[in-house]
Amino acid sequence: MTALLEIADYRLAFDTFDGTAQVLDGIDLTLEAGGTLGIVGETGCGKSVLARSLMALNPMPPARVVSGQIRFQGSDILAMSEREMRRLRGRAISMVFQDPASYLNPLLAIGTQMEDAIRGQDAAVGERQRPRAAARARAAELLAAVGLPEPARLLDSHPHQLSGGMRQRVLIAMALAGDPVLLVADEPTTALDVTVQAQVLALIARLVAERGLALMLITHDLGVVAAACARVAVMYAGTVVEEAPTADLLSRPLHPYARGLIAAVPDLDHPEHRPQGIAGSIPSLITPPQGCRFHPRCPIATERCRSEKPLRREILPGRSIACHHATP
Amino acid sequence: MLGYLLRRIGLAGLMLFGLVCLTFVISNVAPSDPAALAAGPDAGRSQIEQARRDYGLDKPLPEQFLRYLTDLAHGDFGRSIATGRSVGTDLARYFPATLELVILAMALGVLLGVPLGVLSALRKDGPADHATRIFAVSGIALPPFWFGLLLQLAFATWLGLLPTSGRLSVFTEPPPPITGLLLVDSLMTGHFELFREALSHIILPAIVLSLPCLASILRVNRSEMVEALRMDYVTAARAHGVTPWRIVMVHALKNAMLPTLAIIGLRWGWMMSSTVLVETVFDWPGIGLYAVSSAIAGDFKPVMGVTLIVGLNFMIANLIVDLLYGVLDPRLRRA
Numbered sequence: 009m010t011a012l013l014e015i016a017d018y019r020l021a022f023d024t025f026d027g028t029a030q031v032l033d034g035i036d037l038t039l040e041a042g043g044t045l046g047i048v049g050e051t052g053c054g055k056s057v058l059a060r061s062l063m064a065l066n067p068m069p070p071a072r073v074v075s076g077q078i079r080f081q082g083s084d085i086l087a088m089s090e091r092e093m094r095r096l097r098g099r100a101i102s103m104v105f106q107d108p109a110s111y112l113n114p115l116l117a118i119g120t121q122m123e124d125a126i127r128g129q130d131a132a133v134g135e136r137q138r139p140r141a142a143a144r145a146r147a148a149e150l151l152a153a154v155g156l157p158e159p160a161r162l163l164d165s166h167p168h169q170l171s172g173g174m175r176q177r178v179l180i181a182m183a184l185a186g187d188p189v190l191l192v193a194d195e196p197t198t199a200l201d202v203t204v205q206a207q208v209l210a211l212i213a214r215l216v217a218e219r220g221l222a223l224m225l226i227t228h229d230l231g232v233v234a235a236a237c238a239r240v241a242v243m244y245a246g247t248v249v250e251e252a253p254t255a256d257l258l259s260r261p262l263h264p265y266a267r268g269l270i271a272a273v274p275d276l277d278h279p280e281h282r283p284q285g286i287a288g289s290i291p292s293l294i295t296p297p298q299g300c301r302f303h304p305r306c307p308i309a310t311e312r313c314r315s316e317k318p319l320r321r322e323i324l325p326g327r328s329i330a331c332h333h334a335t336p
Numbered sequence: 337m338l339g340y341l342l343r344r345i346g347l348a349g350l351m352l353f354g355l356v357c358l359t360f361v362i363s364n365v366a367p368s369d370p371a372a373l374a375a376g377p378d379a380g381r382s383q384i385e386q387a388r389r390d391y392g393l394d395k396p397l398p399e400q401f402l403r404y405l406t407d408l409a410h411g412d413f414g415r416s417i418a419t420g421r422s423v424g425t426d427l428a429r430y431f432p433a434t435l436e437l438v439i440l441a442m443a444l445g446v447l448l449g450v451p452l453g454v455l456s457a458l459r460k461d462g463p464a465d466h467a468t469r470i471f472a473v474s475g476i477a478l479p480p481f482w483f484g485l486l487l488q489l490a491f492a493t494w495l496g497l498l499p500t501s502g503r504l505s506v507f508t509e510p511p512p513p514i515t516g517l518l519l520v521d522s523l524m525t526g527h528f529e530l531f532r533e534a535l536s537h538i539i540l541p542a543i544v545l546s547l548p549c550l551a552s553i554l555r556v557n558r559s560e561m562v563e564a565l566r567m568d569y570v571t572a573a574r575a576h577g578v579t580p581w582r583i584v585m586v587h588a589l590k591n592a593m594l595p596t597l598a599i600i601g602l603r604w605g606w607m608m609s610s611t612v613l614v615e616t617v618f619d620w621p622g623i624g625l626y627a628v629s630s631a632i633a634g635d636f637k638p639v640m641g642v643t644l645i646v647g648l649n650f651m652i653a654n655l656i657v658d659l660l661y662g663v664l665d666p667r668l669r670r671a
Contacts, residue, residue, distance in 0.1 A: 063574075063575050065571055065574060065575055094577065097574065097575055097576070097577045098575070098576050098577030099577065102575070102576075103572075103575045105568065105571075105572055105575075107568070110567070110568040110569065111568045111569055111571070111572040112569055112572070113569040113573070113587050113590075113591070114569070114591070114665075114666075114667060115590045115591055115664060115665060115666065116586070116587065116590070117666075121573070121576075121578075121587075124573070124576075124578045124579075124582050124586070124587070125573070125576035125577050125578050127579075128576070128577045128578040128579040128582060129576075129577035131579050132577055132579070166666040166667070168666065168667050169666075179572070182572075182576050183576070185576065185577075186577060
């Protein structure tokens with residue numbers, strides 16, 4: 009059986025005024041149907057760009073595919089036309105965004121935005137757009153499914169009248185409109201209050217479980233990954249440096265960067281262990297370091313790391329890491 | 337929404353008072369003596385003083401201002417000192433001509449400027465975008481009197497397709513005035529031949545007048561559309577499967593229309609005040625021509641009347657724009 013999503017040697021560059029930024033440098037990832045994969049990494053490591061690639065939402069230009077494939081249910085997304093891509097958006101792959109305030113149109117009522125999405129998905133597969141009233145009924149149903157009270161009244165309100173948590177629920181409801189099989193969540197809790205974060209995360213986890221969705225969750229918060237994802241991939245400067253079952257990675261990270269990430273998390277049970285930052289800052293992607301992109305910040309880097317790029321290899325069953333010096 | 341409306345109307349009332357003060361001040365600081373003008377070129381000192389008393393110009397300024405206000409409140413714009421005619425009657429005659437011209441020019445500006453702006457934004461940095469941008473820059477840069485003469489030369493003199501001047505041919509009897517707008521009146525009374533003739537007269541001046549307006553609407557709408565199409569909510573709409581047509585024409589355009597509306601409101605008032613060049617070139621009997629000929633004669637009441645009318649137009653246009661803002665933008669409706 010083929011996987012739901014297979015990303016193979018995916019390289020994406022951004023042509024900017026200052027030069028070409030190699031934003032994604034050979035990504036290989038696999039996600040089974042119903043699987044949950046977290047992508048963690050610092051801001052600017054390319055995780056959001058990767059998420060958008062799955063829906064062909066990166067603006068091209070400046071973005072440009074250098075190589076690779078993204079096979080979804082067997083067909084390559086990178087080779088699809090915009091028209092073919094529209095058949096997938098919302099219906100097969102859906103996305104939940106980071107800041108619900110800016111991802112909802114300020115001038116349109118919630119109902120209008122949801123109806124447009126529902127009817128647009130009809131049109132994308134060549135069906136007659138269902139009447140607005142039918143789309144509205146469906147929208148109310150979706151709002152109820154994400155636990156929002158009084159859906160009918162909500163449909164008539166505008167984004168500025170809702171709280172951040174409600175807006176994110178609305179966006180999640182919209183993402184469910186076409187009964188997708190893959191949900192891509194790009195930092196879905198980052199812009200929310202801490203108390204609301206937990207609720208939204210629980211909602212996503214519940215929906216994923218209930219509907220058997222595959223989930224790709226982008227975040228910089230290891231706690232979020234621990235709560236929602238079976239597997240996790242750690243990204244650094246456009247490459248995946250380690251991929252492992254979440255519990256294994258959290259308890260025993262192998263890649264030096266992953267170890268640094270875990271050491272940077274405050275430990276509430278042992279407050280005497282001060283969190284440790286990773287020295288240095290993320291490299292420029294226009295002139296990335298030769299060899300391993302992490303070597304300038306790596307405590308165990310050697311001459312080999314400066315010249316030779318480490319390939320990711322499986323060193324334990326289900327566990328792979330891109331480092332010359334990694335040992336199981 | 338009601339509170340918003342009342343606030344806007346209250347502000348407009350204040351502005352109106354300011355405007356009236358301004359026209360009064362202008363008429364009093366201008367360096368010519370209306371009494372001397374009224375008395376005529378051969379009048380002696382005593383006759384000028386007599387005229388000054390007749391027109392109440394010897395009274396203290398506050399008293400003159402109060403009289404000006406009460407007259408205005410009764411719809412009396414005063415009398416032209418040079419011709420003795422009522423300024424109100426003159427305005428009723430000349431204003432519809434200008435209004436008709438401005439309406440048509442604005443219609444051209446909006447109906448062409450907005451779609452071209454959208455098209456230009458969608459084809460950003462493509463040939464169509466460059467072409468419309470060159471058109472927009474030249475639209476703002478071309479002097480209207482020069483462009484008007486050019487069109488007259490091309491369409492009237494060389495091609496002989498359109499007349500050069502006036503609202504109708506001198507031999508044509510105008511339709512009975514209902515609104516004063518020839519295009520509307522001729523249609524309402526069923527004079528289709530007259531409609532055609534009025535249209536052939538108005539089309540060239542309307543194009544000349546609308547060009548800068550069209551160009552600025554196009555520029556603003558283009559840049560606002562480019563901006564709106566980059567917004568996160570457009571990305572989200574695409575991701576959710578909204579059709580491209582809906583995204584452009586509703587999701588993005590509605591946002592882009594807010595600043596565009598502001599420009600449309602300003603351009604309305606601007607066209608009212610700048611018709612004079614076009615009216616001169618095309619011998620169009622509107623308020624611009626009226627104001628200039630009066631100003632040259634040192635005759636202030638008509639100038640004050642025209643200033644007031646133009647100012648009122650600015651205000652009403654901005655009031656309508658503000659109200660449309662409230663309709664378009666739900667965030668303004670609270671309170």
